[in-house]
Amino acid sequence: MPDGLRADARRNRARVLEVAIEAFATEGLAVPIHEIARRAGVGTGTVSRHFPTKESLFQAIVSTRVEHLVTQARAIEAEHAPGDAFFVFFGVMAAEGALDRGLADALIGAGFDIDAAADSTGYDLNGHLERLLAAAQEAGTVRGDVDFADVKALLAGCLARERGTADAAARDRMITIVRAGLRPEPGTAENR
Structure with a gap:
């Protein structure tokens, strides 16, 4: 987990990863970022701050x-x-x-x-x-x-x-x- 993140930012990052793991596992790579953000209960900007591209999100997984x-x-x-x-x-x-x-x-x-x-x-x-x-x-x-x-x-x-x-x-x-x-x-x- 990246150092220096506030507790809420760490929770958001962890939630985005959790949702993305599940979404990619069941639906493949075609799941849009905005859908991952919606399921995680965050905005797309929050996802983008942690993972600037869809590929960076998938690479983390x-x-x-x-x-x-x-x-x-x-x-x-x-x-x-x-x-x-x-x-x-x-x-x-x-x-x-x-x-x-x-x-x-x-x-x-x-x-x-x-x-x-x-x-x-x-x-x-x-x-x-x-x-x-x-x-x-x-x-x-x-x-x-x-x-x-x-x-x-x-x-x-x-x-x-x-x-x-x-x-x-x-x-x-x-x-x-x-x-x-x-x-x-x-x-x-x-x-x-």
Whole structure:
């Protein structure tokens, strides 16, 4: 919390963040600032004083989400073999994105630059996912011709499937399909 703020300003900032987290999670990034201000019971000027742009508001929210995901990725990497770690973390990202529409938008690059948010936090989410992908390819559990853009597109597909539903069975089915599609073909050099 920024130092030097009066108690009422701190409460207003906290309330705006609370409302924005809920609004972005349920409705995505399209929620207008004036609507967030209305729901928080403050004026748009109050929101703008704390968060000059919508992106700065979302960055304040996403930075904690990114930190959480990278922490999970590190734990998964420590607990699983490289090929498995990639798929487990892919599933975590799909599950987290299914619960938070704003995060899903950020993960697929729709309306928010998650790389910029990651840079400001020191947590490189995409870089970590790329490293997990490379380790899985090195271990022979992911096809060598798959690149990071492919993974992002597959994640976007899983998240699009999840919109408006918390159907864990559907998510698991999508992850199974992704896993099967990313595995090397039997008899290829990658699978020998």
